[in-house]
Amino acid sequence: MNAGALEEEGYGRGFKYVAGLDEVGRGPWAGPVVAAAVVLPRGVSHPGIKDSKxxxxxxxxxxxxxIKENAVAWGLGIV
Incomplete structure (x- = not known):
């Protein structure tokens, strides 16, 4: 199932927001791992936003x- 279909499934199940998530790290979680999540308003997208890698x-x-200007919310974590 592609990301768009998963997003629509979330909205169809009644979720108010659906976040997009991407991570990058070393090997199988050997660290450090950096992850970012972004929630855009439904129907808002940017053609340049794909897999950050x-x-x-x-x-x-x-x-x-x-992203910062248009996002409902965004976050970044480093483990």
Missing amino acids: LLSARKREALAPW
Whole structure:
């Protein structure tokens, strides 16, 4: 099932918000692991936002202000 279908399933089950999540780390959780979650309003998307590992550092940095401006919520964790 693709991410869009999972998102719609969440809304269909009555969830008010659905978060997108991406992580990056070393090996099978040997650490450190960095994860980010973003909740955008339903129906709002940006064509440049995909798997962060497929984006250059420059593109990720350029997208960060748009995400912070448009997100209902966002968070970052490092373990």
